[in-house]
Amino acid sequence: MINLYTWATPNGRKISIMLEELGLDYEVSPVDLGKLAQYSPEFGAISPNNKIPAIVDTEPGKDPVVIFESGAILTYLAEKHGQFLASSGQARYTTFEWLQWQTSALGPMLGQLGFFAVRSQEKAPLAIARFTEEADRLLNVMDKQLQTNTYLAGSEYSIADIASYAWTLAATGYLKEVLKDSLATKPALHRWLQTVGERPAVQRGMAIPQI
Known part of the structure; x- marks a missing residue:
């Protein structure tokens, strides 16, 4: 158990x-x-x-x-x-790449942006600008990958998608006002969100x- x-x-x-x-x-x-x-x-x-x-x-x-x-x-x-993880070969290591990308970059940067732009009562414009820029860069990386792949690590749903879904959904919800300009230009990301989000x-x- x-x-x-x-x-x-x-x-x-x-x-x-x-x-x-x-x-x-x-x-x-x-x-x-x-x-x-x-x-x-x-x-x-x-x-x-x-x-x-x-x-x-x-x-x-x-x-x-x-x-x-x-x-x-x-x-x-x-x-x-x-x-949700290939046993060997390129697919396995591509999954690890995107898993580590999420845990080391996407999650921490969106978390910092959420703190400075939403949760903090005292606003720090420089910090908000810095983390907004980095969040946009990371979402661009993600959208570019998803333009040519059904899922983050390729054609198969994996732990990389599982790791990234809730944080990306937060970007379109909790952080929607902060990232609205960035999100408006990422159709592949929205397609992926819908595909993953429809899974029971x-x-x-x-x-x-x-x-």
Whole structure:
């Protein structure tokens, strides 16, 4: 049984989407970020970086597998269950490229933009301009890739798409006003969002945790 430690954020929803795609039974342990639950000693023992998501995978007769960081969790689940990640060859490493692109670039930059442009009461124009520019650049990279590929890593849906979906959706929702000029010029990105968003498992995963 997998215990998923998560909250209603793009990073958390990556893993609930993956678990729904795999059709696995799992339990949800909400980590209320608004109450700083991520800093509790109990959660810190599971996720030393005090960030969600994290999982504990327990099987009879085996030591529990404890993993934090969304990219590591997605890779573990894909390899364990043999889905959404090619076993070898170029397709495997292309998936890793786009997975790492999301975790190192798209997610952090959109997160910073969300803080400075939306959440912060005191606006910092230089920071907003910097992160808006970088978000636009990254969305351009994504749109260009999707102009010639059905999914981020090629013709097959993968953990790269699962990692990127919730953050990209946030760009069209939470960050819509900030990025409206950029989003208006990216039809391939919108086509991909619709394609991925129509998957029933994605819709179920996006509703977790129910708070």
